[in-house]
Amino acid sequence: MPIKILVTAKRVEDYESKIKVNAQGTGIVQEGLKYKINPFDEIGVEEALRLVAKHGGGEVVVVSIGTKDVHEQLRHALAMGATKAIWVNHTGPLDQMTVAGCLQKLIEKEKPHLAILGKQSIDDDQNQVGQYLAEWLGWSQATFASKEESLESEAEKTKQPALKLAADLSTITVVREVDGGLETVECTMPCVVTTDLRLNQPRYASLPGIMKAKSKPIEEHTPASLGVDGASKIAVTKMELPPARKAGIKVPDVAALVDKLKTEAKAL
């Protein structure tokens, strides 16, 4: 049974970039920064492509919100194999509720069977959108999706999806990463899944894929056209880097270590 899956592709700073806070403390210095698709979202795109391949075809619709710069991330997902892209044109800050609101409206319009989002984005690590979205849609949710097999396993090499969809698409079984290890849940569909790091190893955008992506459609919306308030309800008052770590010390022996732990660190 062909399936339709909605995925996200947030534009975030490349995790290899060195982030600096600007002199006014109002934001980061953007000059010279590289941007990428949020790695957790990329894992979501990969999982969606694997599910579609396993279930005899279907559609993967990728969504990004931001200025026209986000086309770069949408094209990346299209080059990986997504079918269609949706760009929500928005300039300025965004809060999690606006993002979830836009996704909710798009899901009501697109009617996918499943939504796969990154568990969080690596810029401000909020981890909220998936949960809001499931609640507002009245869908079930499975956050921190992972798998039992390692990333070196045969299942990973042959690009098997880790999410297990019932053939009639009535349920989905998700292995979740939790504090104590892994937990397996079965959810009624439709469902919002958010991805954790070990769910899969995303494929490269192939050169033919990149060339094909040029002719794939990018549909444009705005928060207003979707009926969502685009004004951020969160104001950033100040931004600063965490204090630099102090240099460590060497202790001559175990006794000195225990002493320091007792007297200085007061950890014992």
Place this chain on the structure above:
Amino acid sequence: MNFDLTDDLKALQETARKFGREVMRPKAAHYDETGHFPKEIIQQAWELGLINMTIPQANGGIELSHLAQAVVAEELAWGCSGMATSMIANDLALLPIVLAGTPEQKEKFLRPFTEKFLLASFGLTEPGAGSDVAGMRCTARREGDHYVLNGQKQWITNGEYADQYSIFCTTDPAKKHKGIMCLVVQGRPKGFTVGKHENKMGQRASNTVTLTFEDVKVPVENRIGQEGEGFLIAMNTLDNSRPLTAMFAVGNARAAMEHAIDYAKQRQQFGKPIADFQGIQFLIADMAAETHAARLLTYQSAWMLDAGQRNTLVSSYAKRFAADMAMKATTDAVQIFGGYGYSKEYPVEKLMRDAKLIQIYEGTSQVQRLVIARELLKGS
């Protein structure tokens, strides 16, 4: 005039860069040490469309622009120029067919490469005919509906593993360049033998062998172009591939520069990082300026091909400048690393050995100078 890479080019570069960083580089030292053939890595490159970039869309290929191919070539060479040589060997071998094949020949000799992982070799050089291409002695005698091929080809990249060969030979050595033609040899016909892998100084991941033909029958329909057109086809092929070879030098030099910068910042002497010394700074500054100059020169030579312009002069500038530049940059990188640079424990001595070959293959630095001078001095 616009020096920005388009979004498409940036996306292609991103994939090639990621492949160079995550797939090629971690294995570069291993294949350099063993001299084994990195077939699995080249197959992965094939799956991503990083080889056979030149095959026309009409034959199932992606037909990348020359500029795009150059952008990709830099990243592959940054990963490992030995592996890159083996990867781009396919494009070099398929170019004569792309440039001069009939529609039927293109379908027959190019399409299979888009459907299956296959390797091809370009056979021009002979034991006695290197820079003097017209001095070749590999002969093909016409007998009815086939040619009978006799002779030897030397320094043939991927020759041991290739499924198809573009072999340049002559109907009569006395005719010099007017006797040359190009034949496509498929598989291992009777009388065709492959010599042992050359134990090379650098680019050791690329397979290099001698091919010997003894009364090898090749169907006449495998002839690309006419008898006597082979020299021109070979020269056109090299005009097309020269920007890629120049880009290998750029990728190799960029790798050396990055290693040198990282090392200079952390290596302490006289109580401070050696990057604080002007003697080191000047070496790095030259590497950076010259790598960038070579890249732009090469981009221009590729851009000219895309614009339908003859690029012989500028691509010879690019290949000459980039190859000599990479030799200097990698030698200086070894110098910055000092004793450690001379050790195989560190990555820069490999880059220096690899760079040497770029001054030699696909037209030595001296041949490039001859071409440049000939272009400038001809006429009037």
